[in-house]
Each structure stands twice: as C-alpha cells, then as structure tokens.
Amino acid sequence: MKSLPASFLCSILLMAAWPAFAALNILACEPEWGALAKEIGGDRVRINTATTALQDPHRIEARPSLIARARDADLMVCTGAELEVGWVPLLQAQSGNPKIQVGQPGFFEAASVVPLLERPERVDRSLGDVHPSGNPHIHLDPRNIERVASALQERMSQLDAAQTAYYQDREKQFLSRWREAMARWEKIAAPLKGLPLVVYHKDLSYLIGWLGLREVGALEPKPGLPPSTAHLTQLVAQLKRTPAKAVLRSAYNDPRPAQWLAGQAGIPTVLLPFTVGGTDKAGDLFGLYEDTLNRLLAVAN
Amino acid sequence: MFRKLCCAAALVTAAVPASAQDAELSKLREALRQLQQQVQELEKRLADAENRKPPAQAAARPAGSNAFNPDISVILQGTVARSTLDPNTYQISGFAPSGGEVAPAPRSFNLGESELIITSNVDPYFRGQLVAALTPDNELEVEEAFFQTLALGRGFTLKGGRFLSGIGYQNEIHQHAWDFQDAPLAYKAFLGGRLNDDGVQLRWLAPTDLFIELGAELGRGRAFPGTDRNRNGANMGSLFGHVGGDIGASTAWRAGLSYLSASPQDRAFTDLGTTQSFSGESRTWIADFILKWAPNGNASVTNFKLQGEYFRRHESGTLTFADTFTDAYASRQSGWYTQALYQFMPRWRVGYRYDRLDHGTVDNGIVANGLGPTAADFPLLMTDYNPTRNTAMVDWNPTEFSRWRLQYAVDKSRVGLTDNQLLLQYILSLGAHGAHKF
Numbered sequence: 001m002k003s004l005p006a007s008f009l010c011s012i013l014l015m016a017a018w019p020a021f022a023a024l025n026i027l028a029c030e031p032e033w034g035a036l037a038k039e040i041g042g043d044r045v046r047i048n049t050a051t052t053a054l055q056d057p058h059r060i061e062a063r064p065s066l067i068a069r070a071r072d073a074d075l076m077v078c079t080g081a082e083l084e085v086g087w088v089p090l091l092q093a094q095s096g097n098p099k100i101q102v103g104q105p106g107f108f109e110a111a112s113v114v115p116l117l118e119r120p121e122r123v124d125r126s127l128g129d130v131h132p133s134g135n136p137h138i139h140l141d142p143r144n145i146e147r148v149a150s151a152l153q154e155r156m157s158q159l160d161a162a163q164t165a166y167y168q169d170r171e172k173q174f175l176s177r178w179r180e181a182m183a184r185w186e187k188i189a190a191p192l193k194g195l196p197l198v199v200y201h202k203d204l205s206y207l208i209g210w211l212g213l214r215e216v217g218a219l220e221p222k223p224g225l226p227p228s229t230a231h232l233t234q235l236v237a238q239l240k241r242t243p244a245k246a247v248l249r250s251a252y253n254d255p256r257p258a259q260w261l262a263g264q265a266g267i268p269t270v271l272l273p274f275t276v277g278g279t280d281k282a283g284d285l286f287g288l289y290e291d292t293l294n295r296l297l298a299v300a301n
Numbered sequence: 302m303f304r305k306l307c308c309a310a311a312l313v314t315a316a317v318p319a320s321a322q323d324a325e326l327s328k329l330r331e332a333l334r335q336l337q338q339q340v341q342e343l344e345k346r347l348a349d350a351e352n353r354k355p356p357a358q359a360a361a362r363p364a365g366s367n368a369f370n371p372d373i374s375v376i377l378q379g380t381v382a383r384s385t386l387d388p389n390t391y392q393i394s395g396f397a398p399s400g401g402e403v404a405p406a407p408r409s410f411n412l413g414e415s416e417l418i419i420t421s422n423v424d425p426y427f428r429g430q431l432v433a434a435l436t437p438d439n440e441l442e443v444e445e446a447f448f449q450t451l452a453l454g455r456g457f458t459l460k461g462g463r464f465l466s467g468i469g470y471q472n473e474i475h476q477h478a479w480d481f482q483d484a485p486l487a488y489k490a491f492l493g494g495r496l497n498d499d500g501v502q503l504r505w506l507a508p509t510d511l512f513i514e515l516g517a518e519l520g521r522g523r524a525f526p527g528t529d530r531n532r533n534g535a536n537m538g539s540l541f542g543h544v545g546g547d548i549g550a551s552t553a554w555r556a557g558l559s560y561l562s563a564s565p566q567d568r569a570f571t572d573l574g575t576t577q578s579f580s581g582e583s584r585t586w587i588a589d590f591i592l593k594w595a596p597n598g599n600a601s602v603t604n605f606k607l608q609g610e611y612f613r614r615h616e617s618g619t620l621t622f623a624d625t626f627t628d629a630y631a632s633r634q635s636g637w638y639t640q641a642l643y644q645f646m647p648r649w650r651v652g653y654r655y656d657r658l659d660h661g662t663v664d665n666g667i668v669a670n671g672l673g674p675t676a677a678d679f680p681l682l683m684t685d686y687n688p689t690r691n692t693a694m695v696d697w698n699p700t701e702f703s704r705w706r707l708q709y710a711v712d713k714s715r716v717g718l719t720d721n722q723l724l725l726q727y728i729l730s731l732g733a734h735g736a737h738k739f
Contacts, residue, residue: 052550054597059701061600063553063593063739064512064545071456071506085734086701093428093449096456096506102422125702125731225700226601226647254602254647 024160027069027100029078029088030057031276032139033110033148035285037077039174040153044163048073053251053278057083058129058224062090070095073106075159077152080109081116081136105158111136113151114144117205129224139275140207142182142289149174181286189293191300196244198235198261200227200253203274207292216244219257227257232264239265246299250274270295371421371429372733376477378413382406382724386715393490394686394716395660396634397579398570399525401493405712406482406724412437413726416444416477418735426452432475444497456506466496467504467516468541468559469610470589478737480606480642482708482726486656486690487612487636491585493525496561498537512545512555526583526614527563537563545739550598555739556590567621572681579630581618587611593739602647609639620667620682622674628666632682635659640692648698656690686716704728 024045028034034049041047048069051060057079070076070091078084092101099106116134123132138144153171157164193212200219208215217238221231247269249258255269262269272292273282281291384405391404414437420430432445447462465473471488472495484494500520507513522536523529530536539562545555562584569578588611595604613635620630640654663683668676676683690713696706705727712720
C-alpha cells in the first residue's frame with residue numbers, strides 16, 4: 001500500500017510532461033468513418049481506426065490497444081444502431097475519457113442522421129441477431145455518406161471551432177466531388193438494375209436499395225447465424241427456381257460457404273470490399289464505390 | 302391526389318352550361334394544369350426533403366417513462382455432472398480452506414447461479430451496475446453493485462460499492478464468461494474463487510499508445526483472504542498494473558502484476574473436527590498474462606486464446622488450535638494455471654487447462670515448539686502435497702447468446718485421491734447484449 005502515492009505522483013508527472021496535441025483526435029469505429037473524417041478533417045485531425053475491413057464489426061473485442069486509443073480521443077465516430085454494442089460501451093467505461101461518453105458531443109453515431117432500412121416490426125432473438133433500430137450497415141448508399149458528411153462536419157466544427165471554416169470548405173469540396181461521382185456511378189450502374197444476387201449477411205441492403213439490385217437469398221439462415229448445411233442445400237434448390245447471377249461476400253466473410261454455394265449453382269462469387277481497405281483498390285470512399293461497382297458490373301455483363 | 306383533381310375537374314365541366322362551355326373549358330384546363338404543376342412541385346419538394354433530412358423515426362427512441370429503463374440481462378445456467386468423489390467433502394490438501402464456493406459441480410442435475418445484470422448510466426457523471434445471483438438453494442446474493450465515474454477525465458475512473466477486484470486477469474471476468482465451468486485451483490485456494498470486496502477502486506489509464514493501466518483498491522476485507530473486523534479503516538488493499546497492446550493485426554495481449562494485502566483476524570476453519578484460526582498478515586502477488594490471436598483480428602471463424610496466472614502468497618501471524626494453543630505461524634505458498642482455447646470452426650471451441658499448487662513451506666509454532674498437537678493434527682495446513690488438475694472441454698455456441706459445454710477434469714486436489722469429474726453445462730443469456738471484457 002505504501003507505494004500507492006509514489007505511483008500516482010509518477011503518473012501525474014508523466015501526464016504533465018505529455019505533449020498536448022492541437023489537432024482533433026478522432027477514433028473511428030469503422031474504416032468508412034475514418035475515411036470520411038479524413039476527407040473533412042484533412043491534415044488538421046489525427047485519425048485512428050479501431051477496426052479493419054477484414055474484421056466483422058459485430059465481433060470486435062474491447063482489447064487493450066483500443067482502450068488506450070479511446071483514452072485521448074476528442075471524438076469517436078461510430079455507426080451506432082447497436083452495431084458496436086459488444087465493445088464500444090466497454091471502451092467508454094474503461095477509457096476514463098468523459099468526452100466520448102454517450103450524449104456528449106464527442107460521441108458521434110452516423111446512423112442517427114440516416115433513415116434506417118429494415119427496422120424490424122418484432123424484436124426477438126429467435127429472429128437472429130436483429131438490430132431494433134434497423135439495419136446499421138448504412139455506408140454503402142452514397143446518399144447516406146452525403147448525409148453523414150454534413151452532420152460530421154458540424155460536429156467537428158462544434159468540437160474544434162477554430163477550424164470551422166477549414167472543415168466547412170473541405171466538406172463543400174468533398175460533397176461536390178461526391179455528387180459528381182454519384183451521378184457518374186448511377187449512370188454506369190444502370191445495367192445492374194434488377195440483377196439477382198445472393199448475399200452473405202444483411203450488410204449490403206443499402207447498396208442493393210441504391211442500385212436496385214435484387215436480393216434472392218442470404219447465406220446466413222438468420223442474421224448473425226453462420227451458414228448451415230441445411231440452409232445452403234435449401235438455397236441451392238431455391239436458386240434452381242429463381243437463378244441468381246452471383247454470390248456476394250464482403251471482405252470479412254468466411255469465403256468457403258459462398259464458394260460452395262457458387263460451385264453448386266454454377267455462378268461466380270464476387271468479393272466486395274465492403275468498406276475502405278477491403279480490397280487494394282478501395283483505398284478511400286471513392287475507390288470503395290468504384291471498385292464495388294466494377295466488380296458487380298463484371299458479372300452483370 | 303392527381304386523380305381527385307381530375308374528378309373535380311370532370312364534375313365542374315359537366316355542370317357548366319353548354320353556351321359558355323368552350324371558354325370555361327379552356328380556363329378550367331389552365332387551372333387544372335397549374336394545380337398539377339403545383340402538386341408536382343410539392344411532391345418533388347417533399348421527396349427532396351425526405352431524401353435530405355432523416356425521418357424523425359431514424360433517431361427516435363421509444364418515448365415515455367420506460368425509455369429510461371436500464372439494460373437488463375439474465376443469465377441462466379445449469380449442469381448435469383458426475384464425479385467419483387463426493388463434491389460436498391471437497392478440500393484442497395495443504396491449503397487453508399478459503400471459504401468460497403470452490404467445490405466442484407454437485408452431482409446429478411443442478412441449477413447453476415441465475416444472474417440478473419442491470420446496468421445503466423446514472424447521469425452524466427456516474428454509471429451503475431448490479432449483478433445479483435439467485436443461487437440454486439433459493440438465496441439472493443449481491444455479486445456486484447457499484448457506481449463508476451464517467452467524467453473524472455485524464456484517464457481516471459473511480460469505482461465504489463461491491464465489485465470484482467481488478468487484480469489478476471480472470472478475477473474481473475464474470476463467471477458465466479469463464480472458459481471452464483469452474484475457477485482455476487489457484488483462485489480457489491488463494492481468493493476463495495474470486496475477490497469481490499466492498500470498497501473503492503481508483504484506476505488510471507496512461508496517455509500512451511501502449512495500454513498502461515494502474516489501479517489501487519481499498520476495502521473492508523469481508524472475505525478470504527481477509528475477514529470482517531468491525532473496526533474503522535480499510536482491512537484489505539490492493540495495487541495492480543496492466544500493460545497491453547497489439548502485435549500486428551492478428552494478436553492482442555495483456556500482462557499484469559498485482560499485489561493484495563489483507564489482515565485477517567480469527568480467520569477460522571474446521572479440520573478433523575477441530576477449529577483452527579489464523580490472525581495476521583496475508584500478502585498475495587499475482588502475475589498474469591493473456592494472448593489472443595485471430596487471423597487478421599477477425600475472430601468469427603477461428604481464434605486462439607492463451608492465458609495463465611501465477612500466485613504467490615506469504616502469510617505470517619499466529620495460529621490458534623482448538624481455542625487452546627496459540628503460537629506463531631507463517632506460510633509461503635504458490636500456485637499457477639495455464640489454459641488454451643481454440644475455436645477451430647464457427648461455433649465450436651476446444652480448451653485445455655492445467656492447474657498446479659505448490660504447498661511450499663509452512664512454519665507452525667504449535668508443532669515446532671511442542672505445545673502438544675502434532676503435524677498429524679493439521680492435515681489441511683501441513684500435508685506436504687502439491688495438488689494438480691487437468692481439465693479439457695469442448696463447447697458449442699449456436700449464437701453469442703447460448704453456450705453448451707462438455708467438460709472433463711481429473712482433479713488431484715485431495716492427497717492420495719483422484720476425482721474424475723464429467724459435466725455438461727448450459728449458459729444462456731437473455732435480454733440486453735452484454736459487452737464482455739477482453
């Protein structure tokens with residue numbers, strides 16, 4: 001017990017000696033929000049991204065490195081809608097950081113500014129891992145990126161008022177490039193309308209809605225449950241009646257069930273980056289959409 | 302809307318006298334055209350507004366007083382078990398009984414502890430959590446009931462009430478999240494299964510990319526290795542430090558060192574029908590580590606976990622035998638365990654644990670100074686025996702809310718005896734999605 005005061009004295013000295021970072025320190029829960037914060041914040045922000053495109057955002061653990069990064073974050077940019085319910089509350093509780101607590105301006109939930117699809121009428125775990133507020137995988141509809149960009153800019157300006165003009169300017173530039181790209185994407189994606197596809201998880205619903213694709217089946221029997229043999233066999237039979245053009249999977253999904261089904265149905269599997277970093281070409285938000293569309297167009301033609 | 306307008310126009314047209322019809326007709330057509338245009342404009346504006354602005358429901362939460370309901374979850378557990386030795390007579394030879402719930406699972410069908418977990422933010426400054434256990438013998442036990450600060454800042458967090466101590470690694474993990482049905486032998490012998498004292502805890506997280514956490518606790522010392530003492534001030538205290546981080550994208554680790562100090566008074570137990578009690582100082586050191594691996598950090602298909610802890614305890618004071626003989630007593634004992642868990646495919650995990658305790662040295666003045674009783678009168682304290690246990694398990698997790706486990710252990714806690722324990726366990730979680738510690 002005697003060493004207690006000494007250790008805390010050391011701690012306090014260490015804290016005082018630590019350099020104060022002027023830049024807004026952002027911890028993004030998923031790569032897409034890290035990329036968006038980068039578009040708006042440019043070089044005036046420091047961004048850490050908690051997860052990668054190869055990780056299932058539902059199944060992240062509040063590991064020590066994330067707690068350490070949450071400690072000094074001025075702003076946490078997450079999806080919300082219960083996507084990170086298994087780990088973000090622990091980061092908040094263990095970080096000793098008042099700024100990123102629920103209800104504080106330093107905790108930003110993208111799903112709160114977007115109309116959510118697939119809001120379940122009944123919330124019951126017998127239906128799988130359903131999200132009561134709706135489908136949280138909102139970032140694959142570019143109109144949602146637009147909505148989140150404006151809200152995020154406002155939040156960043158609120159937290160770092162000195163940079164407001166800079167953030168606003170960058171947001172404007174980003175949005176004009178984004179709308180331009182969106183018009184282009186919608187044009188080249190015309191052949192994708194009505195394209196019948198099998199998905200892995202309900203994580204592509206916003207993309208499907210935006211492009212007018214047709215989801216004819218899902219590898220997961222229920223959201224969050226791994227594909228079972230019985231369900232896959234049933235899916236093969238179903239695909240004989242209503243054929244699909246391809247089996248989609250996101251970068252973080254297990255490739256084997258998708259490959260098995262594709263082999264049985266005689267259709268290709270298409271790996272989609274899902275988020276920034278999911279493929280080599282998905283280096284930023286623009287690359288994410290370009291690559292996603294190109295991969296889909298390759299099977300449509 | 303468009304249709305209604307058409308109908309209205311048609312009706313008006315029919316009602317107009319024939320002579321004025323042509324002029325009226327063109328007027329009406331013009332009016333209709335304007336109305337249609339206005340409607341189209343309004344519809345476009347509505348669609349635009351819907352597109353730009355989130356509908357109110359997107360951010361809305363259920364209204365009313367129950368919107369403030371805390372997160373509630375319930376854990377249901379049970380086992381069916383068989384063992385060669387009677388679990389009711391369980392003891393660890395060579396170690397003072399810790400008085401906790403350390404016995405193996407009872408034979409036959411057995412309801413485990415049903416846990417009720419209620420957690421919520423209290424206000425912008427505090428968070429509260431209650432973990433109550435309904436025991437199979439119809440008792441209600443408060444496992445945890447604490448507040449935790451949210452707004453201290455600078456990496457500080459203060460906790461108060463009854464809580465699982467931050468010492469070691471497994472101590473802070475709730476029993477339903479353990480990787481085996483029961484606690485490691487070292488936890489059973491040195492902490493009575495786990496330490497959840499009443500007191501306060503201060504933690505500080507360093508502002509570094511490497512996870513560095515320091516903590517200190519003061520408590521009442523209500524349970525092993527301390528005792529309730531009905532005196533002012535703290536009777537138990539601990540210090541702990543943890544460091545951790547990532548190695549690449551696939552591996553995360555944490556290691557720690559903890560120190561627990563208690564001053565038990567008349568800590569009594571019965572051995573061979575005779576009461577023995579210890580008063581003095583009890584100091585325990587714990588070194589712990591955990592390493593978790595998953596390909597690219599994606600644990601959903603395969604993952605691996607390696608964990609271990611080493612305990613070392615030094616106790617010194619006086620021992621009283623049958624309320625008659627009292628003399629100096631000192632012991633230096635240790636123990637450790639290591640366990641590995643591997644998820645080889647979605648839903649399925651296998652695990653193996655090895656436990657060992659070292660009796661170490663015990664200096665018993667009552668025996669050494671020839672007060673009367675001999676070493677044979679102290680079988681629990683003075684049996685020079687190193688208990689071991691091998692445990693293997695396989696569990697099936699249909700979802701993250703249910704777990705079914707088959708576990709087999711060869712337990713040599715009792716000198717000269719081998720207990721083969723086989724059990725099937727279920728752990729189900731209802732309600733709010735729990736967040737599990739690393």
